[in-house]
Amino acid sequence: MTEFFVEEMSAILDEEKQVKQKDLMDKIDRKLDDPKFFKSLKTKLPGDFDSTQLDWCFGPTIQSGGQYDLKLSATSDSNMLHPGIIICGLGLRYKGYGSMVARTFMVDPNSSQEQDYKLLSAIQDMLIREAREGVVVKDLYNKAISMIKSKKPELEKHFQKNIGGGIGFETRDSTLLVNAKNTRQLKDGMTLTLAPGFTDIENPNPQDKKSRTYSLFLCDTVRVLGGKQDEAANFTNGASTEIGTVSFYFKDEEEEEAPKERSKKKDSKVGAVASNNIVKTKLRADRGKNQQDEGAEQRRREHQKELSEKKQRQGLETYTESTADTNGVQQKKFKKFESYKRDNQFPSRVADLAIVVDVKAATIVLPIMGRPVPFHINTIKNASKSDEGDFAYLRINFLSPGQGVGRKDERDPFEDPNAHFIRSLTFRSKDADRMADIAQQVTELRKNAVRREQEKKELEDVVEQDNLLEDRTSKKARLDNVFVRPGLDGKRIAGEIAIHLNGLRYNDPRGQKIDVLFSNIKHLFFQPSAHELIVIIHIHLKDPIMIGKKKAKDVQFYREATDMAFDETGNRKRKHRYGDEEEFEQEQEERRRRAQLDKTFKNFAERIQAAAPEAGVDIPFRELAFNGVPNRSNVIMQPTQDCLVQLTEPPFTVITLEEIEVVHLERVQFGLKNFDMVFVFKEFHRPPAHINTVPVESLESVKDWLDSVDLPYSEGPLNLNWSTIMKTVTADPHQFFKDGGWSFLTMESDDEEEEEEEEESAFEMSESDLAASEESSEDESDFDNDASADEGDGSDDDESGEDWDELERKAKKKDREGGLEDEEKPKKKGNKR
Incomplete structure (x- = not known):
């Protein structure tokens, strides 16, 4: 998989293509189900290898462009693959056992990035070498920190807190996390992922905004060996971590020399390189x-x-x-409530001067000063009952202005807010059960009144449609076996929709129907089944209509694009058939079915548009x-x-x-x-x-x-x-x-x-300060070059490396001019084009 990624990545960068990281990730993901891919690797795989036992443990992830997440669960985003630091990782599970590998690839890296990567590669080699039986896990982490402090202490703050963990049937064993606190000892047979990394390192020579910071990450899956073994067994050593293998150089000779010539030319106005000569990125695209x-x-x-x-x-x-x-x-208008128009409409029980709750008239009649006085339920706020000594008290609170929250005043306007209002009435009785029953009746009556008011308010915009003019001929367009949303009462049953003279009518087998007039259609949508499980004709109405007992402003007709899923693992035919022919045929059949279904619904939507020209089909x-x-x-x-x-x-x-x-x-x-x-x-x-x-x-x-x-x-x-x-x-x-x-x-x-x-602007540098900083930066660069030369393996290797780079640049130049064939190009070990 890593070799396939390297080939794809180098081709994309060399040809300056614009490819999203997610698309490249999906291309790698599909290779797991490609039998031809594994046939091409037949010579590299064991004879008993079974690709059907292979599955993703962690999906492939590709990260570049300054945005990095070094977690194993990270995913690729939709940004374009950006040249620079590219991190690729994947995890595979074979017969239940998981493994993980991750590599950092560098495109035209600068000296600082190369030195940081060399340190990270040395740390990884040390971890694999020291992962032996009897070693305490935290000692591995501490040795890595000591190596960083001795070589580049400024990178300690960028080093990860967890640099691996146990892996096997579980993707990550929390008891074997490689960090500074784990006191567990390694034992023979333990399998680990060793994953050191540096995060958010500042790039001293950024080529563009996306290269201001970068991260480096390596991951290998190893097994701890017992006895006197020098180091752990590395299961993922097929993907080399050598800097020559992971480095790619696409910069031409002319592009390398151009910045040097430009740096000598100063702009007299600002004392620095002219801004119009600064190239933000290396790739022309x-x-x-x-x-x-x-x-x-x-x-x-x-x-x-x-x-x-x-x-x-x-x-x-x-x-x-x-x-x-x-x-x-x-x-808002003041609403007048009328309980009774004449005295003879009072309930007969009011003659006893008792409290009467008249549910029919939505009124409560209270005895006041020897007379029955009616109060409509819309004037009452609430009622409560309380006990004190031998008596029960019934308190009835009325709505009145200035009761705190302004929203209530807006909800219940008054004809004359400056008039005198009764805030509450209290009645005393020895019959506690009678008082509790009255309070319950008033509460229920108030709830019913509020519910009726809300229902009336919701149905204010519902208009009564004209009658549908039916087309009784057999030529009217029909579409059967469709469902409707919102659904009708009862069980969901597929019905038929037909186009009539002035509207649509949906009928189901139970005789229920929905009429939609063309004059009430505001928008008509057709949504195909691509990326969806259903194909849809959706109608957005100007005015809501009633469907059953519910108000609806949207009516949707749909049909499921796929059959019900079923398990085929127990099918006898599959037991004796190991290929993917059957799955391929099913996929082809589903594609044909979806295409036919989309065509049918789209044609019906266009017929609706023809019958109602104002309703254009929108997709x-x-x-x-x-x-x-x-x-x-x-x-x-x-x-x-x-x-x-x-x-x-x-x-x-x-x-x-x-x-x-x-x-x-x-x-x-x-x-x-x-x-x-x-x-x-x-x-x-x-x-x-x-x-x-x-x-x-x-x-x-x-x-x-x-x-x-x-x-x-x-x-x-x-x-x-x-x-x-x-x-x-x-x-x-x-x-x-x-x-x-x-x-x-x-x-x-x-x-x-x-x-x-x-x-x-407050921190802008003056010309003298800028010139001084440039001189100091040149001195620092000379010091860095001397230090890097001292850290090298030898002067002979460096000179040979320069000769190879020069030969390769000349070969690239001649190749562009058509002077060399592929087999004549000089190849440097570890570099790939």
């Missing part, structure tokens, strides 16, 4: 990409500035002085998708031409882009792995829509998408109180836009950038 990204970022900022100014002008034009009189708030863009939490679960949000949708899991999310005023990105700051999105609607009384916990890796793609659809966005490090913000906006929209509108969202980030610029 990366240089073009960085320049392109910077240009795209600048264009995006200018476009966002234009969008913000346009939004500010529109706000001032829309909300003039006259609109401020209504304060932008929907005035989500999977390549622009990002993860987020619009409700409670983490789902995939997918942009479409007109919306941002999530159609796979209920509750569904459909955000129309035309209805968006601005978008604000919250929790955008260094160190956080996620950020939140807030969509503010043009109808300010609508609460903003939130999509939380979006991975920070999607930040740039989200910004590009928002900018491409002309949505102004802003970003900030904190979560804002949007209920308070929207109250301020709706109270007086004209004054809000007069004071700057949504520009307050970007003020904080602009202030932070200005502070950072001021801090940087």
Whole structure:
């Protein structure tokens, strides 16, 4: 596997391809199930090797570009493979036993990186050599620390706290962690992973921003041997750790000499190398990409500035002085409650001057001053019963202004808040059971009234649809064996959907139906089965409709794209068939079935569009998708031409882009792995829509998408109180836009950038200081070169190495000119192209 990775990596870097680390990882992952790959390795593998017994212990990981995680459970991200320090690791399990190997590959390394790697390789050799029977585990770690202190003490703080552990049936035995605290002794037969590494080392000569820091990591799987063995048995020594094997040199002779010539030329204005001569990256493809990204970022900022100014002008034009009189708030009307219109409607029991709870009229009749007085349940806050001595007390509290929280006053407005109100009434009785029963009845009556009020409020926007005009001909389009969401009452049963003259009708075998008129369709979506388990036709409605007893604004028709999974391990046919022909045939059949299903649903969606021209078919863009939490679960949000949708899991999310005023990105700051999105609607009384916990890796793609659809966005490090913000906006929209509108969202980030610029300018170096620092750096580089020469194995080796490098550079130059064939190129042992 390591040889395959080396070949792929060198080809990518040599040809200057742009390949994502995750894609390269997936390519290596697929090799585990490729029988041709193991046939090519037949000469290197034992005769009894069985590839079906091989499985991943830790998936392959590839890390580069200054972002490294040296944990065994680390995964590759979607960044491009970046030349420089590249760490590759994988773990395999054969017949239940696990093993781990990791290597660090260096592309055009500088002298500091080479010296650090030599030290790490020496530490790894020492650990393998000292891992003998009877050795205490912490002594291994302490010997590694002693070696670092003696050779490069500044790297001690970058050395990992745990540098390995036990491995076998378990991927990591916590009792055998190789650290400074483990007092366990090694015994014959123990299997360990020895994984030393340095993290976040500052690069003294960074070529670009991604090379400012780097990490180094090695891992081998060894077995402790008993007796007088000198060192442990290394199971992964096939992947060499020699610096000549892991180093790659792609820099041409002209590119090496150019920086030396440039360094001699000084800019008279700043006394340093001219900024236009500094090359940020070594690869031409990366240089073009960085320049392109910077240009795209600048264009995006200018476009966002234009969008913000346009939004500010529109706000001032829309909300003039006259609109401020209504304060932008929907005035709540006082609701009058009437219990009885005439005296003869009172319950007959009121003649006894007792407390009567009239459930039918939602009223409680109380005896006051010898007269029955009715109180509607909507005027009562609560009722409670308490005991004191021989008496039971019933206390009834009424709603009145100024009872603390302002929300209650908004919920229950009063006709004249300045009038006198009865706050509570208390009744005393010796019948405690009677008082408890009345308090319970009042409580239940109050709960029922609140529930009815909520149901009425929820159904306010539900409109009664016109009657569906049926198409009784046999030519109407049908789609059978489909399910509907939200589901109808009872067990889930597949039904049929048909296109009629003015709408759609869904029927199930039980006779239940759902009608959707074309005039009520706001958006029509078709989502294919690619990367999903179902194929979907989704309809987002203008006005909600009732499906069963529930209100619904989204109706979805779907069919499962795959059959139910079943276990084939006990199949007799598989017992005598060791190849993958059957699995391949099943995969091919599933692909054909998915393609046919997508075609069927897409044709039906296009027929709906033909019958209702206003409802165009919209298909989500999977390549622009990002993860987020619009409700409670983490789902995939997918942009479409007109919306941002999530159609796979209920509750569904459909955000129309035309209805968006601005978008604000919250929790955008260094160190956080996620950020939140807030969509503010043009109808300010609508609460903003939130999509939380979006991975920070999607930040740039989200910004590009928002900018491409002309949505102004802003970003900030904190979560804002949007209920308070929207109250301020709706109270007086004209004054809000007069004071700057949504520009307050970007003020904080602009202030932070200005502070950072001021801090940087305060520490600017003068010309004399800069010249002095350059002279000192030259002296230090001379000292480093002398020290490295003293640490070398010999002058003869160094001279021969220089001759080989010179021959190889000449060979590369001639190869570009077509002067040498492949077999004539000089090859240096340990270097690969």
